Amino acid sequence: MDFTASNEANKRLHDMVPGGAHTYAKGEDQYPAGMAPVIARGLGARVWDVDGNSYVEYGSGLRSVSLGHAHPRVVEAVRQQLGLGSNFVRPSSLELEAAARFLATVPTAEMVKFAKNGSDVTTAAVRLARAATGRQTIALCRDQPFFSTDDWFIGTTAMNAGIPDQDLVVTFPYGDLAAVEELFSSRDVACVVLEAATQTDPPPGYLQGLRDLCTTHGVVLVFDEMITGFRWSEAGAQGLYGVTPDLSTFGKALGNGFAVSALAGRRELMELGGLRDSRERVFLLSTTHGAETHSLAAAMAVMDTYVEEGIAARLYELGSRLAAGVREVAAEAGVGEHVVVRGRPSNLVFATLDGDGKPSQEYRTLFLRQLITHGVIGPSFVVSSALTDEDLEQTLDAVREACVVYRQALDAGDPTAWLGGRPVKPVFRRFA
Incomplete structure (x- = not known):
C-alpha cells in the first residue's frame, strides 16, 4: 500500500492541529509509523483513505458509527431536516x-x-x-x-x-x-x-x-x-x-x-x-x-432503526462470528494464547501478548501493521451492523496473515524487525 498522501496530510495536520487529530484516540501515535491513514470517505463498514486505499473498518468513529457510515435512513432524516433550519x-x-x-x-x-x-x-x-x-x-x-x-x-x-x-x-x-x-x-x-x-x-x-x-x-x-x-x-x-x-x-x-x-x-x-x-x-x-435539529433527527432515525431492525442482536451475532473466527485462526497459527479477543461480542477488543504472556505495544504494532497491509483498520474489533460476509472473510484472511508473522516474531524472540519504526503508544502518558 502507498501512504504518501496520508503521510503528507499527517504532517500538515500536526502543523495546524495539536496532536494532529481532534481526539487523542485517533492520533497518529496509535498506529504504526508511516501507516496512519487519513480518511477521505466511508460507506457501510468500509473506508477509503486519501491515497485511495480501501479498508474494512472497526471501532468506527470510536464506537459511534454502529449502523455503518452514511446509513441511508439516518442520512435521509438529516437531509430532510437541513432544509428546515438547524x-x-x-x-x-x-x-x-x-x-x-x-x-x-x-x-x-x-x-x-x-x-x-x-x-x-x-x-x-x-x-x-x-x-x-x-x-x-x-x-x-x-x-x-x-x-x-x-x-x-x-x-x-x-x-x-x-x-x-x-x-x-x-x-x-x-x-x-x-x-x-x-x-x-x-x-x-x-x-x-x-x-x-x-x-x-x-x-x-x-x-x-x-x-x-x-x-x-x-x-x-x-x-x-x-x-x-x-x-x-x-x-x-x-x-x-x-x-x-x-x-x-x-x-x-x-x-x-x-x-x-x-x-x-x-x-x-x-x-x-x-x-x-x-x-x-x-x-x-x-x-x-x-x-441542533439535524443531530436530533439523526438520533431519532437511529433509535427507530435499532428497535425496528433488531440492531443490538445483529451486533451481537456479527461480533460472535468474528470472535470465533479470530480465535480459530490464531489457534491454527500457534498464537492463540498471544492474540486474544475479549469483550462482549458487540464491543470486542483484542490483546497482543508477548512470549511471556504480558501485554505488548510492540506486538500490537506488528499486528496492526499486518492488518492495515491487508486492508483492515481498527484499534479494536468493535463491529458495526453494516459488516457483510465478505467483510468478515477479508478480516479473517488479514488476521490469518498477521498471525503467521506474529508466530515468526515470537519464535525470533523479538518483534523489532517487523515494526517498521517506533511502536504505537498508550494515549494516557506524561510525555509525548
Whole structure:
C-alpha cells in the first residue's frame, strides 16, 4: 500500500492541529509509523483513505458509527431536516419529539437533556449529584478508561498537566461491593460513576448491590452508557441488566456519527436544572448547539432503526462470528494464547501478548501493521451492523496473515524487525 498522501496530510495536520487529530484516540501515535491513514470517505463498514486505499473498518468513529457510515435512513432524516433550519432562538418542535422518542426507548429515565458530547453530560451528572446531596466527593471506577475531558476525571490520569489536585475524587475497583461500602463509611460521597459493564458481564448481583448501597447511603448512582448504550440494548446496560441508575449518560451510537449526547434520569434530580423547582438552581447544561435539529433527527432515525431492525442482536451475532473466527485462526497459527479477543461480542477488543504472556505495544504494532497491509483498520474489533460476509472473510484472511508473522516474531524472540519504526503508544502518558 502507498501512504504518501496520508503521510503528507499527517504532517500538515500536526502543523495546524495539536496532536494532529481532534481526539487523542485517533492520533497518529496509535498506529504504526508511516501507516496512519487519513480518511477521505466511508460507506457501510468500509473506508477509503486519501491515497485511495480501501479498508474494512472497526471501532468506527470510536464506537459511534454502529449502523455503518452514511446509513441511508439516518442520512435521509438529516437531509430532510437541513432544509428546515438547524438552530433557533427558541426550542424546536423536534426537541419535543426527540425527547419523547428517547424516553420511550430508555424507559428507565423520566427526563432527558441533550448535548453534543459525552464529557459535558457526564460532568453535568456529577454537578447535579453534588447539588442534590450537598456532598463533594466523587467515587469513580478505576478499572474503566475514560469518563470526561473535564478536570475531575483527567486529573486522575497520567496526563494531568495543568489540572489542580483532585482530592475530591476517590476510586474503587469494578465488581467489589465491599470496597464501595468502605468508601461510603469513610467519605461523604455524592455519586458513584461507572460503566455498568466493561469487557465482561457484571458479577451476579453486583449492579443491584450497588443500587442498594447507593439508596441506603443517599448516594447518586450514575451509569456512563456511552459505550453500552445501544450496543448492549436500545435501553443500554440498564435495560439489559434490569438495574435503574439515578442518572445515566448516552452518546456515541445515539447519533451514528452525528454529534449528540444525552443526560437522562430521575425527575426529582433533573428538575434541579429546570424552572419548576423551588430548590436552589443548578446550572445543568446550557449549550448553543445542544439541540441542533439535524443531530436530533439523526438520533431519532437511529433509535427507530435499532428497535425496528433488531440492531443490538445483529451486533451481537456479527461480533460472535468474528470472535470465533479470530480465535480459530490464531489457534491454527500457534498464537492463540498471544492474540486474544475479549469483550462482549458487540464491543470486542483484542490483546497482543508477548512470549511471556504480558501485554505488548510492540506486538500490537506488528499486528496492526499486518492488518492495515491487508486492508483492515481498527484499534479494536468493535463491529458495526453494516459488516457483510465478505467483510468478515477479508478480516479473517488479514488476521490469518498477521498471525503467521506474529508466530515468526515470537519464535525470533523479538518483534523489532517487523515494526517498521517506533511502536504505537498508550494515549494516557506524561510525555509525548
